Every structure is written in C-alpha cells, then in structure tokens.
Amino acid sequence: MSNPSPTYQTAKGFCLTSAFWMIVGTLMGLIGATELVAPDLTKNIGWLVFGRVRPIHINIVLFGFVTPGLLAAAFYYFPRLLKTELYSERLGVVTVVAWNIALVAVVLTLMLGYTQGREYAELIWPIDVAVIVVFLMVFFNFIMTVKQRTEPVLYVSVWYALAAVILTACTYALGNIVWRPSSGALVGIPDAIILWFYGHNVFGLLLTPLSAGVTYYVIPRSVRAPLYSHTLSLLGFWSLIVVYTHIGTHHLLQVPVPTWLKVIAIVDSVAMVIPVMAFLINIWYTAKGRLGEIHADIGAKFVFTGTIMYFFVSIQGSMMSLPDVQRVTHFNNWVVAHAHIGVLGFAGMIALGGLYYILPKVTGRPLYSRLLADIQYWLVLIVSIGFTVVLTIAGLIQGNGWLNGETVYRILPQIHPYYVTRASLGLILVIGAALGFYNIVRTLFVRSGEAVT
Amino acid sequence: MYFPYFITYMSIGLVISIVVFIWALKNGQFRDQQRARFLPLEDDLDQTAAGTSRVSRYEMYGLFLLALAGLGASAAVLIYSLFYAP
Ligand code: HEM
Numbered sequence: 001m002s003n004p005s006p007t008y009q010t011a012k013g014f015c016l017t018s019a020f021w022m023i024v025g026t027l028m029g030l031i032g033a034t035e036l037v038a039p040d041l042t043k044n045i046g047w048l049v050f051g052r053v054r055p056i057h058i059n060i061v062l063f064g065f066v067t068p069g070l071l072a073a074a075f076y077y078f079p080r081l082l083k084t085e086l087y088s089e090r091l092g093v094v095t096v097v098a099w100n101i102a103l104v105a106v107v108l109t110l111m112l113g114y115t116q117g118r119e120y121a122e123l124i125w126p127i128d129v130a131v132i133v134v135f136l137m138v139f140f141n142f143i144m145t146v147k148q149r150t151e152p153v154l155y156v157s158v159w160y161a162l163a164a165v166i167l168t169a170c171t172y173a174l175g176n177i178v179w180r181p182s183s184g185a186l187v188g189i190p191d192a193i194i195l196w197f198y199g200h201n202v203f204g205l206l207l208t209p210l211s212a213g214v215t216y217y218v219i220p221r222s223v224r225a226p227l228y229s230h231t232l233s234l235l236g237f238w239s240l241i242v243v244y245t246h247i248g249t250h251h252l253l254q255v256p257v258p259t260w261l262k263v264i265a266i267v268d269s270v271a272m273v274i275p276v277m278a279f280l281i282n283i284w285y286t287a288k289g290r291l292g293e294i295h296a297d298i299g300a301k302f303v304f305t306g307t308i309m310y311f312f313v314s315i316q317g318s319m320m321s322l323p324d325v326q327r328v329t330h331f332n333n334w335v336v337a338h339a340h341i342g343v344l345g346f347a348g349m350i351a352l353g354g355l356y357y358i359l360p361k362v363t364g365r366p367l368y369s370r371l372l373a374d375i376q377y378w379l380v381l382i383v384s385i386g387f388t389v390v391l392t393i394a395g396l397i398q399g400n401g402w403l404n405g406e407t408v409y410r411i412l413p414q415i416h417p418y419y420v421t422r423a424s425l426g427l428i429l430v431i432g433a434a435l436g437f438y439n440i441v442r443t444l445f446v447r448s449g450e451a452v453t
Numbered sequence: 454m455y456f457p458y459f460i461t462y463m464s465i466g467l468v469i470s471i472v473v474f475i476w477a478l479k480n481g482q483f484r485d486q487q488r489a490r491f492l493p494l495e496d497d498l499d500q501t502a503a504g505t506s507r508v509s510r511y512e513m514y515g516l517f518l519l520a521l522a523g524l525g526a527s528a529a530v531l532i533y534s535l536f537y538a539p
Binding site: 077080081083151152153154155156157170174186193194197216217220221224225226227228229230231234238241242245246382421 | 458459462463466470474477480481482483485486487488489490491492493494495496522529
C-alpha cells in the first residue's frame with residue numbers, strides 16, 4: 001500500500017512536544033524532590049515553593065510528556081490501520097500548537113499561584129476549557145479519519161485511542177466542575193468523590209488505553225507476527241470500559257464516603273485483573289519466542305518493558321485497594337512509588353517507545369543515535385526501579401509510624417536518606433530526558449545518515 | 454448533593470457505550486477476528502529493523518556501569534535503612 005499520509009506533521013509535532021516537556025516536567029520533579037530534602041533552598045522564591053512546583057510537575061508530566069508521546073504514535077497508526085489519510089493534518093498541527101500554548105499557560109499560571117487547589121484539577125477555568133477543546137480537536141480528527149476509512153474492521157488500537165480521547169474530554173469537564181468557573185469545585189465530600197472519580201480516570205481512561213493502543217500496534221509489528229488474539233483484545237477493551245470507570249473511590253477508603261461506593265470501588269479494583277491480564281497475556285503471547293526482535297528495536301524494547309511495569313503496577317493497585325493493606329500504605333510514599341511505576345515505568349516508557357518506534361518511519365531516516373536511545377532506556381529503567389525501591393521503603397517507614405501513633409517529626413529523619421536517594425535519581429532522569437530531547441531533535445531536523453527504504 | 458451529576462454522567466456514559474457496542478455488533482466489528490489479528494502487519498512489510506548501535510562494546514561497558522550504579526544506589530539504600538533501623 002502506498003504511504004497514506006506522507007508528511008506526518010502532527011505525529012512529529014507531538015513527538016517534539018513530548019520530548020521537550022519531558023525535560024520541564026522532570027526538572028520540576030527534581031526541584032520538588034530537592035525541596036523535600038532541603039526545605040529552605042527556595043525559601044524566598046515564591047514561584048518555586050513546593051506547593052507550586054508539585055502541581056506543575058504532575059500536570060506537565062501528565063499532559064506535556066506522556067499524553068503527547070502516546071498521541072504521536074496514535075497519529076501515526078490511525079491512518080495506517082484504517083488504510084486512509086489522516087482527516088486533517090492541518091487541524092492536527094493547529095492542535096499541537098494549541099496544546100503547547102496551553103502547557104505554557106499551565107506553567108505560568110501555577111507559578112504565579114493561580115490554582116484551584118484540587119489534585120490533578122489545579123488548572124484554572126480558562127485552561128480547563130483549553131484542555132477540553134484540544135481533546136475534542138483530537139477526537140474530531142480521529143473520528144473523521146475513522147469515517148473515511150477503507151478498512152472496515154477497527155483494530156483494537158483504534159478503539160482504545162478513540163475511547164481515551166473522548167472519555168477524557170468528558171471526565172475532565174466533569175471532574176473540573178467546569179460549570180462553576182470561579183471555584184471549579186463542589187462542596188465537601190461530594191467534591192472529593194467527583195474529584196477522585198476524575199483523578200483516577202486520568203490514569204485509567206487516558207494513559208492506560210492510549211498506552212494499550214500503542215502496545216497493540218508496536219509489538220506485533222516489531223516482532224512481525226499477528227496479534228495472539230483480536231477477540232481477547234476486544235474483551236480486554238470492553239471490560240476496561242466497564243470496570244475502570246467507577247473505581248475512583250478507592251482513593252477515598254479512609255474518608256466518610258458512602259459505603260456502597262467504597263464496596264463498588266474495591267470489588268472492581270480487584271476485577272481489574274481481568275482487563276489487565278487479557279491485555280498482558282495477549283501481548284506476551286504475541287511476543288513469545290521473539291524477544292530477539294524486541295531487543296533489536298529500541299521502540300519495542302521501551303514498550304515491552306512498559307508492559308512488565310504495567311503488570312506490577314496493576315497487581316499492586318489491586319492489592320492497595322484492599323482496606324487492610326491501605327491502612328498501612330495510604331497517606332505516604334508507598335502511593336508515590338506506585339504512581340511512578342505507573343506513570344513513568346508503564347505509560348512513560350510506552351510513550352517513549354512509541355516515539356522511538358515511529359520516528360524513523362515519519363522522518364524516513366534512521367534514528368540519529370541508537371546508543372543515546374539505549375542509554376536513555378537504561379536511565380529511565382534504573383530511575384523507575386530506583387524510585388520504586390526507595391519510595392516503597394520510605395512509605396513503609398511512614399506507614400508503620402502512622403499506624404503506631406508516632407509523631408511525624410520523629411519519622412522525618414528516618415526517611416531523609418531515601419529522600420536524598422530519590423532526588424539523585426531525579427537528577428538522572430532529567431539527564432535522560434535531555435539526552436532523549438537531543439536525539440529526537442537531531443533525528444527530526446538534521447538530515448544525516450541514509451534514508452530508510 | 455452529588456447524585457444528580459453522577460447519575461446523569463453514568464447514564465449518559467452507559468447509553469453511549471451500549472449504543473457504540475450495538476453499532477459495533479451490527480457493523481461486523483466482532484466478525485472476521487482472524488483477519489483483524491494481521492491488521493498491523495498489512496502495510497509495507499519491508500520495514501527494516503532499527504539497527505543496533507555501532508559502538509556496542511563501549512555501550513556494554515557504559516550500560517554495565519550504569520546498572521552497577523543503580524544497584525549500588527539500591528544497596529546503599531538498604532544499608533542505610535538497616536543502619537537507621539531503630
Ligand atoms: C489495576 C490497576 C490499578 C489499580 C487497582 C490501582 C489502584 C490504586 C489505588 C487504590 C490508589 C490509591 C492509593 C492510596 O491513596 O492509598 C492508587 C493511586 C495512584 N495510582 Fe493506581 N492503580 C492501578 C493502576 C495504575 C496505573 C496503570 C497508573 C498510571 C498510569 C496508576 C497511577 C496512580 C497514581 C498516579 C496514583 C496516586 C494518586 C494520588 O495522587 O494519590 N495506577 N492506585
């Protein structure tokens with residue numbers, strides 16, 4: 001088949017967006033981690049206090065690094081899987097530009113202290129509206145591409161990406177209470193419920209399905225084998241949609257929310273094993289006996305590693321939803337470890353894998369440096385695992401102290417060494433992000449090396 | 454009072470999901486699953502695998518050092534934790 005959409009401007013734009021904002025996002029994380037070790041470091045710099053740095057870190061990592069990286073691959077595989085052209089490359093480029101303007105606004109407003117103060121929903125109303133609009137623009141482009149397809153069957157990646165984008169537009173609007181621009185919040189417990197309904201969906205209905213979509217495309221292609229079972233993949237997709245949408249209350253098990261909501265959340269958090277294992281069995285059977293091919297392709301290597309992290313984060317997540325376990329793990333660094341295996345080890349790894357997989361194809365040239373990409377792979381891997389180890393230990397110390405009624409200040413010196421290690425790991429990640437950015441910019445803009453035929 | 458928002462949202466979500474599911478069923482999305490497995494492979498199968506890097510020996514040394522540093526950091530963490538254990 002001829003190349004259906006030869007320019008791939010949108011995919012390239014999202015690649016660059018992701019690579020650039022990965023530096024900013026991780027740098028903010030590093031500054032935050034350093035402040036936890038040396039609280040007075042930025043004492044007189046209002047716009048860099050921890051309370052401002054942290055929301056910038058999570059918003060930028062989420063909407064600046066991981067989501068655009070995963071969308072870059074989606075903008076590449078949509079036309080190919082549907083055997084048509086992207087509906088509008090121009091709309092795509094406008095989306096990329098609008099997306100970046102919104103990200104700049106995110107950093108500036110949060111630094112200046114404009115926040116709605118709700119976790120993952122800090123952004124003020126005008127930016128909320130911008131985020132919803134860009135997601136709708138992406139959805140429009142995707143759905144119109146589906147409409148003009150020449151391949152009748154929608155491959156599972158297409159299902160996942162469509163669902164991720166439209167569901168996020170909806171849950172974002174709901175979770176940010178866009179109909180109340182001034183506060184962006186309801187009042188009391190109902191606000192917590194709706195916030196965590198949304199907060200959980202950001203991971204479950206944005207990062208997870210987009211990552212699954214990329215994996216379902218990259219793994220069969222890189223091992224040059226058909227998917228193990230398309231039926232199983234659809235089963236995984238529909239069960240994810242059914243189960244994941246209403247487990248947000250597992251973030252609130254220690255809050256006076258209605259018990260029936262907690263029960264639903266816990267039961268379905270455990271039931272998450274079904275979509276998770278449906279996905280993993282499918283991917284691992286597809287790759288079975290072909291690990292050599294995965295090792296040979298840096299994109300596939302990132303993606304496959306991401307699937308292993310997904311196994312860990314999900315099994316851990318199901319456990320953490322059990323009230324008895326959460327009595328120890330809640331309110332401490334255990335959850336932060338879980339968050340980093342999920343967002344960095346799973347979704348971030350797969351986003352980088354998607355980038356590296358499509359870059360040679362959208363530019364028509366080999367990657368500028370496989371070595372740099374390999375180094376970045378190892379840095380991200382070491383940091384993901386390192387974060388998991390140190391934050392889990394710190395979390396257990398805190399959880400144990402909490403359970404025994406120990407005062408906070410007596411625990412702080414005990415976790416100090418882990419915080420130092422954590423900040424050093426953060427530095428390694430920023431270096432990794434910078435290497436990746438250089439590699440990606442060189443690949444996109446510098447015409448060197450032989451063309452891929 | 455959050456029920457109205459929640460119930461409205463859930464019902465809209467449920468209705469849309471069911472409509473999309475029925476569309477998929479009628480449209481034959483669940484048929485022809487054997488062919489669907491091959492969809493990612495259908496365009497230009499001439500793809501060349503991305504080459505491994507040229508300076509592979511130095512790479513191995515470098516990666517080995519990095520891995521060692523990572524393991525060292527983890528070991529240091531464990532030793533610290535034992536050292537600080539009450
Ligand atoms: C089966 C899958 C999963 C389940 C059942 C699950 C469960 C949980 C639970 C119960 C918590 C709350 C812990 C607490 O506050 O005590 C949590 C937090 C979190 N999870 Fe997961 N998780 C899963 C997968 C994932 C994935 C794939 C990601 C990332 C892509 C992720 C990212 C996060 C983040 C960022 C938090 C921290 C939220 C906060 O700021 O408090 N989780 N998860």
